[in-house]
Amino acid sequence: MSSTTGDLAAGHHGHDHGSYLTAKRGLMSWLFTLDHKRIGMMYLGSILTFFLVGGLLALAFRVELATAEPDLFTGSTYNRLFTLHGAIMVFLVLVPSIPASLGNFLLPLMLGAKDVAFPRLNLLSFHIYMLGAAFLVFTLLAGGVETGWTFYTPYSSTTDSAVVSALMGAFILGFSSILTGINFIVTIHKMRAPGLTWLRLPLFVWASYATSLIQVLATPVIAITLFLLVFERTMGIGIFDPALGGDPVLFQHFFWFYSHPVVYVMILPAFGVISETVSIHSRKHIFGYTAIAASSVAIAAIGFLVWGHHMFVSGQSELAGTIFSLITFGVAVPTAIKVFSWVATMYKGSIELNTVMLYTLSFLFIFAIGGLTGLFLATLAVDVHMHDTYFVVAHFHYVMMGGTLMGFIAGIHHWWPKMTGRMFPELPAKIGALLVFVGFNLTFFTQFVAGSRGMPRRYHEYAPEFETWQFLSTVGSFVLAAGLFLTLFYLLWSMKGGAKAPKNPWEAKTLEWETESPPIEHNFAGQVICRTGPYDFDEIDTSRA
């Protein structure tokens, strides 16, 4: 068990040692707070709100897709729906999801620090996020875009929909992401408590570190790309326009140079969450700590060299295609190291099948499918057949939505007692987890089948032979939605009605559990000293301490 030395109940600094939630009151004390915990909670609220918006858009076109005939929307409306669904989910939900919400809340706590290195910059990131979100919401109101979230030229530079405001939104959101990344890297380097060496960092911190590296190195490239595209549209500078001698494939190179690494911005933090939850809820020291930590950084590094696998059929040379295909297979190695380590961690552990563990297991199942189907698509000959089919759609939903979201929800539940000071009710939570798991697989596994039989993506009217699969997928999406709504309701309820959470309900060893639930405004009552590894559970391997 953990202990604190000294009786520190009295505020010897004159600080108020009340919870961060009640330390200050009023809307402004939230909107202009410098407290990383409040900023994290505001991100969490905003991200979940946009997740709801993006999800409702998806439900709308899933209804359309239940039958082969177009019955609800015109083709153009359908295109706008899936474009906004993609843009909102990628730029407003998945990219910031875990780092900006859980990361902001947890990173300083896990490091035993009072705050991130630059609290003002952190608040600025949040305000920039809201500004970027405003542009995307404006896009929605101004009639939307129908280019797909990828904004491929020359269509995006010639269509008359609200492309510029969508581009500006994504451009602005990029800076929010960059500033968060810089803040986290400096925080991890400079703000660690005495005794907290690099190899004692929780794996969530390692994953956040690798994520931040990608945010800082990849995001500026999409920023300049979108900037050029804005000028392309408004001024006709022609860099991506073949009519003026420009090159649309150059746009694709630029776009995927960011957008492939950014899938690791989405998934690496989920890896981090799973590394925590799988160990803590199996009561067993993580298997292969160093390998998991190093593989996060390795994935971040290799991830920069594979963008060409999105362009196998875009007129890229065969040699380039072969090289990109080979390096893409290379990413599977560090990823598999992680998956095997997580499974090995559970082996002979005393697994508690609580809600967090259910989501952790869902993650492992879903991510394994998402990862393995990625290898199909990395294979040149198979990709020529599969590209732009539902197989691709299913693959990236298994990774992005299944992987990232299972990790995100697992993390929200795991740290819910710490963030809100309340326990969530287990029974509805388990029912929710079951609905989410069944609904998710029904929605997207059917799409693998349809895709492998040739159903192309982005069509609202399709051949009748695919109707059964599409209908099942629509049913699945409503089961998934039911599970997510149930989760939303009991989580909101628990903020008032849940049982009061103890300091360390899971008996974890990482530093965030050393402070109160919810934490006091300045995180810890004094200077934290770290003397143990993050997974040295007392009842198992105390010898490692």
Added chain:
Amino acid sequence: MSNGIENESEVAAGHAHGDHPAFLAHHFHDAPQQKSAVKFGMWLFLVQEILFFAGLFMAYFAFRALYPETWLAAHELLDKRMGAFNTVVLLTSSLTMALAVRACQLDDIKGCVRYLWITIGCAFGFMIVKYFEYSHKFHVGTLPGKFYTYEGIEGGAPELFFSVYFMMTGVHGLHVVIGIGIMLWMIMGPLRRGKVSSQYYALVENVGLYWHLVDLIWIFLFPLLYLVR
């Protein structure tokens, strides 16, 4: 063994709470931690700046490889003397910026302000020369993309050279203008309010780092755009 939280005044023996210097933010443990964090953050910001420009450099090299004759012919229309003059102006401003940081180390805040004003003067000089270069191009029609009207360049897609030229120098010029703004803020804000001393001048150093990067990018832009071979 287990983790612990210790009374801060015991751990931080030697600098009890009252001794914290004014510049030290509450979430930092001590001054060296704050200084190294602030500078490390700036270096990371410069890394993202370089990658932001990297996209433009890639576009430059991609089209130069596609249209080598055009690039050779079009660069002749840029004024090498003006470019060279601006290079000297920016290099001088980097020197005065370094001297401004040096003045802070010596606690000579007035000297720091003076050198910053000279740097701002150089930055304005650079922008004025750029203004004359741009207006000449507007005059003869060597403009980006669909606004290109000049006749007399052999080779394909001459408008692309000027698209790349205007985007690269435009984004760089924007950085010069932002630099002027930051230096003015430095002079009117932290330097005037006495927030900078030889004890703590990381902010001035960071402005310096930014300015050196703006200078460095120009050092690459000048030969790539004006001295094509």
